[in-house]
Amino acid sequence: MSELLLEVNGLKKYFPITGGVFGKKQGEVKAVDDVSFYVKKGETLGIVGESGCGKSTTGRLLMRLIEASDGRIVFEDKEITRMSKTDLRKIRRDIQMVFQDPYASLNPRHSIEQILEEPLIVHGIGTKEERKKQVKEMLEVVGLSSYHAKRYPHQFSGGQRQRIGIAKALMTKPKLIIADEPVSALDVSIQAQVLNLMKDIQEEFQLTYIFIAHDLGVVRHISDRVGVMYLGRLIELAESEELYENPRHPYTKALLSAVPIPDPDLKKRTILIEGELPSPANPPSGCAFHTRCSQVMDICKTARPAEQNLNGHYVACHLYNK
Amino acid sequence: MAELAKNTADITMMPAEEKLTPPWKEAWQSFYKNKLAVIGLGIVLFFIILAIAAPWVAPYSFKGQVLTERMQAPSSKHWFGTDDFGRDIFSRVVYGARISLWVGFFSVLGSVVIGTFLGIVAGYYGRWIDNIISRIFDIMLAFPSILLAIAVVSILGPSLQNALIAIAVINIPNFGRLVRSKVLSVKQEEYIMSARAVGMKDARILFRHILPNSISPVIVQATLAIATAIIEAAALGFLGLGAQPPTPEWGKMLADSKNYITQAPWTLIFPGLAIMLTVLGFNLMGDGLRDVLDPKMKQ
Numbered sequence: 001m002s003e004l005l006l007e008v009n010g011l012k013k014y015f016p017i018t019g020g021v022f023g024k025k026q027g028e029v030k031a032v033d034d035v036s037f038y039v040k041k042g043e044t045l046g047i048v049g050e051s052g053c054g055k056s057t058t059g060r061l062l063m064r065l066i067e068a069s070d071g072r073i074v075f076e077d078k079e080i081t082r083m084s085k086t087d088l089r090k091i092r093r094d095i096q097m098v099f100q101d102p103y104a105s106l107n108p109r110h111s112i113e114q115i116l117e118e119p120l121i122v123h124g125i126g127t128k129e130e131r132k133k134q135v136k137e138m139l140e141v142v143g144l145s146s147y148h149a150k151r152y153p154h155q156f157s158g159g160q161r162q163r164i165g166i167a168k169a170l171m172t173k174p175k176l177i178i179a180d181e182p183v184s185a186l187d188v189s190i191q192a193q194v195l196n197l198m199k200d201i202q203e204e205f206q207l208t209y210i211f212i213a214h215d216l217g218v219v220r221h222i223s224d225r226v227g228v229m230y231l232g233r234l235i236e237l238a239e240s241e242e243l244y245e246n247p248r249h250p251y252t253k254a255l256l257s258a259v260p261i262p263d264p265d266l267k268k269r270t271i272l273i274e275g276e277l278p279s280p281a282n283p284p285s286g287c288a289f290h291t292r293c294s295q296v297m298d299i300c301k302t303a304r305p306a307e308q309n310l311n312g313h314y315v316a317c318h319l320y321n322k
Numbered sequence: 323m324a325e326l327a328k329n330t331a332d333i334t335m336m337p338a339e340e341k342l343t344p345p346w347k348e349a350w351q352s353f354y355k356n357k358l359a360v361i362g363l364g365i366v367l368f369f370i371i372l373a374i375a376a377p378w379v380a381p382y383s384f385k386g387q388v389l390t391e392r393m394q395a396p397s398s399k400h401w402f403g404t405d406d407f408g409r410d411i412f413s414r415v416v417y418g419a420r421i422s423l424w425v426g427f428f429s430v431l432g433s434v435v436i437g438t439f440l441g442i443v444a445g446y447y448g449r450w451i452d453n454i455i456s457r458i459f460d461i462m463l464a465f466p467s468i469l470l471a472i473a474v475v476s477i478l479g480p481s482l483q484n485a486l487i488a489i490a491v492i493n494i495p496n497f498g499r500l501v502r503s504k505v506l507s508v509k510q511e512e513y514i515m516s517a518r519a520v521g522m523k524d525a526r527i528l529f530r531h532i533l534p535n536s537i538s539p540v541i542v543q544a545t546l547a548i549a550t551a552i553i554e555a556a557a558l559g560f561l562g563l564g565a566q567p568p569t570p571e572w573g574k575m576l577a578d579s580k581n582y583i584t585q586a587p588w589t590l591i592f593p594g595l596a597i598m599l600t601v602l603g604f605n606l607m608g609d610g611l612r613d614v615l616d617p618k619m620k621q
Contacts, residue, residue, distance in 0.1 A: 063519055092521030104512040109534045118530075119520045168516070 011071035046223030102161035159190035359610020365603025380413035432490035441501025459495035485564035545608035
């Protein structure tokens with residue numbers, strides 16, 4: 001359980017802003033700014049944050065679907081960030097991705113069988129008969145039926161499509177699955193089904209998940225550890241229970257206080273975050289959250305807080321500086 | 323595993339016996355509802371059959387001259403009359419269908435193949451490759467197309483085959499730009515990202531994922547372009563840069579008989595009607611196809 005599967009160090013992605021006639025670089029969007037974390041074998045790491053905080057970009061950087069500006073990503077002693085294109089294609093057998101929009105992530109012109117078989121063809125796994133058999137088995141695993149293989153994506157509902165998306169990611173028997181908001185496009189009732197399915201197959205296939213979402217309830221349900229991102233930075237990371245029961249960073253506290261409680265009689269104190277989300281092209285100096293923080297101090301405006309380790313509860317905030 | 327399937331099966335089960343309509347059949351059904359498009363298809367099929375069956379349909383040879391029967395009005399012997407060399411115009415119009423359709427199909431095929439290839443490369447790889455290809459297209463589009471065609475023919479020399487090549491060349495940028503813009507939008511789709519995440523090579527992504535999803539506007543445009551190509555071939559023929567005598571090319575027939583428009587109007591009317599009908603057929607069919615394959619473009 002404690003063995004490391006993935007280690008990320010100082011990951012950065014700056015998107016250039018170009019303009020003018022000659023496409024001159026006018027600035028940078030710091031989508032991901034110095035993010036470090038690790039993932040242990042068999043666990044689920046949740047990453048939460050509001051839209052535009054860089055969580056999806058982080059997921060794509062991990063698969064090298066976009067190139068990182070700086071930083072190291074090490075998967076099982078192999079450095080993904082320095083791999084050749086050929087090696088990268090091979091390692092994608094071990095790292096797969098589940099996408100956000102089940103309506104857009106399946107090629108509308110291919111039947112389910114073609115969609116699921118393709119990863120096997122690409123990685124040269126099995127003979128034609130074996131592949132067809134595996135497709136049928138995998139459809140059963142994700143709760144569909146083998147006769148669905150001949151159908152096309154538009155003949156399925158959103159929840160069913162997401163099951164197909166999960167099946168596609170499972171085809172090559174990967175070790176790590178990066179799920180980029182896999183349930184946010186689904187109805188709440190379907191969300192629970194898909195989440196339970198993901199939990200079940202995690203046990204069955206001994207998978208490790210990186211689960212990216214903006215829904216705190218969803219993340220708590222599935223994650224062992226949770227990281228919170230704000231403006232491209234990872235500001236807090238802790239065991240799931242610890243983070244939800246005992247949040248340290250003022251941003252996390254405010255976020256958690258905004259989660260609705262199903263009991264109408266229960267009064268609670270909501271911490272309101274004031275102001276707008278600053279532009280990542282021009283992030284505030286020092287701590288990125290200082291413009292909206294209720295406990296802001298002078299030092300927050302000048303120095304970027306370092307990550308503190310409080311018994312495995314990582315938090316980047318000056319309040320906890322010793 | 324079985325238990326897992328059982329847990330979730332009840333909500334996802336669809337009745338197994340539900341009939342599935344294959345996508346092409348759905349497309350055909352919606353095409354069939356458009357009466358104008360079906361008329362267009364009928365006209366096109368009519369001319370194709372006419373072209374294939376020309377030797378059996380035409381009562382006379384297209385080049386046989388009977389000088390004693392020059393410029394005769396339409397009669398039961400010569401349905402469309404005769405021209406200034408005493409050739410049967412009906413036979414010439416029938417054989418002309420072969421030439422016009424041949425030029426139309428193959429010139430468009432040429433521009434589709436080359437244009438699609440350039441468009442895909444420009445759209446997918448972007449950067450400087452895109453810049454070079456797009457600027458060449460811009461230069462070609464800056465000229466009026468018929469002028470460009472005349473220039474190409476004058477380099478290659480006037481003949482039907484060179485007219486075909488010229489028409490193919492001038493239509494390349496239309497298809498190239500169409501495909502490029504479609505590829506630009508398709509490559510942003512999540513399933514392309516997903517294909518890359520699976521570990522596919524560029525070639526596979528391009529030809530199995532991007533191309534099939536970018537091709538439907540090309541099919542529509544190609545049908546409409548055949549109509550334009552037929553007109554362009556006729557125009558080149560009219561200018562004497564296309565088919566050479568005695569080839570019964572419709573545009574050439576118009577040019578040859580323009581001096582007799584007052585004495586023998588039938589020499590112009592029938593080839594002109596033939597051009598108009600074929601072009602109308604392809605246009606109606608193309609509009610219908612567009613409504614089926616590319617509903618967003620529907621006016």
